[in-house]
Amino acid sequence: MSLINQMLKDLDARKQQGASHAAQEAEIVVCHPPQRSRFRTVAVLVAVTSLCVGGWWWFSSQATVVIPPASLQTQQQQKVESVALIEAVPSTETVVAPVEFSAAQQLSEPVVVPVLAKSSGSPLNVAVVNLPVERLSEADAEGELQLSAVNLTARPSIPSARLVIEPPNLAEQAQQLRREGRAFIHQQQYHSGAQLLNQALELDHGSAQQWQELVRACVQAGDLSSAMDAVIRGCEAYSNDVGLRVYRARLIVETGDYHSALTVLQTGATPSVGASSDYYALLASVLQQLSQFTEAAAQYALLTTTYPQRGDWWIGRAVCADQLGLAQHAITYYQQAIRCQQLNPQLKQFAVQQLTRLGKG
Template identity: 25%
Template structure:
């Protein structure tokens, strides 16, 4: 409004200065025209004022920098594409603003974009091409996954068959265990009937029952031991040897049965040493077994091995006079006379020998050099 007042004052000043000189030249106008003249001046002044204000506002709008647009969190895909795009040359194009990378459509539509916007548009196009290639790659990966899924789904019947086979295999031990239990029970029933017959004095029927039990279950140890004892009492050593050999063939870890078989083989000239050596790993620290093996080795003139077995047996029973005597015999045969004399002396001092063996040891001590 101050601008309008100033313009009115200027008009009044000009009017007062020219009124004196031009009064004669001014002719009176009608009253209607005099009333319209100030109104037209006011309208013209307002038009000029509005035009000047619009021009000033337009100038400010055109020259005011555009406020930075904050990047929107909802456009991660566009940001990833911008990161994957190659950087624009530094000499030709300034760094691409984040607003252009995040909002390529808004930047392209802005009417007052600066002149270097063309390289930015080219960068966005390149980014779009990279995004298109990535989409094609993603589609290819999806196709490959679908093919793999289809291939994986096809062998389902084969897996079902494999699971059924495994279930059958897992069930087989249970069935075998039940069958084995049934076999053991049948053999046990025959064994008990054979013992009942033995208590009634029917030995032959008992032997037949024990043989039937072993036919059902060859590993029925009690039935085999009882049968061997009855065969030996019945003077049937050959049948006893056969059953002993069958038992050791099924389970060699039976030192007592191996010693029994070795005794029978010694009487018949059989391979007693081989029988005992076969079961030796299962004898452990059994001194009786090692002493018996030493005696069998000594009988076969294998004195060095016999002395070793006697020494092992005496570690667990150092007061056994018979074993000291056996060790002295093998040491004397090996011409280890000093050690043999010491062994005989230990045998004599054990006070566990019979009168006959005591006399034998004393004679050996007298024969050895002092």
């Protein structure tokens, strides 16, 4: 109990001492705030500067990109690499930027800057990338100033070499076709050869001999209608050619129209016997078929006089004399025909039979 009483007394004594101290005036102590760190100040300045730079960059990106004129200090080509998104409407206009040029700059091309008008419409993103800028040195610019205006505007152009391959003309093409056609005829491919010869004459009218060549090829191919067409075209191109007239008359004789054949032969100039014996031989044969024996005998007489070794023409003359009642003349002509060494065996047998009939066999 004594211990407890002692503890209570001590507790009362402490309470009394605390009340006395509360009655005393409290001492006011002034506390100075701690000094701010220099690092924090620098950080704040850096943050403010970054915000300013970022705001300036954002504002400048919204404006129109203007390409400055090229500097004329070096001769090298540089590339201005800048990419900007430009807000503009689809319609654009091109203006020349009012930039003052030096004497050296005026020699180069004017700087053309595309200006895109702003509008409330939908923005158009335009990228300006890698624009080549050609530069001149001051020495080159001074040298260019000494040139005249004529030299600046009219400079001689260097002629470019051109390789011109001209196609062959019509005559050369026709000649090539004739060579190929003759090669086919030589191989006895007459139809193919005639087609090529006809194509050649369609390109180039050629000569009368070339028309005769086409007619012969058609006859050898057995195409008489094409041969007649070719000979008619040839006679229209060369009306005075005797060879074409003879070919045409022979083709007509194949049809049995002797009067038309005679008309063809007698149209145009008459050649000499030495120049065209075929003409006289065909004319005499046609006259004989038309029973015009006197005229036919006259033609055979010209032939046998010029070519006495042709036994067939002697036989033709003998037939005409026999038809005219000149039996003795007929016998003489038959005998002359037999003496010809190149006489056809059938014609020789015919002459022997006629001599027997006339009493001289």
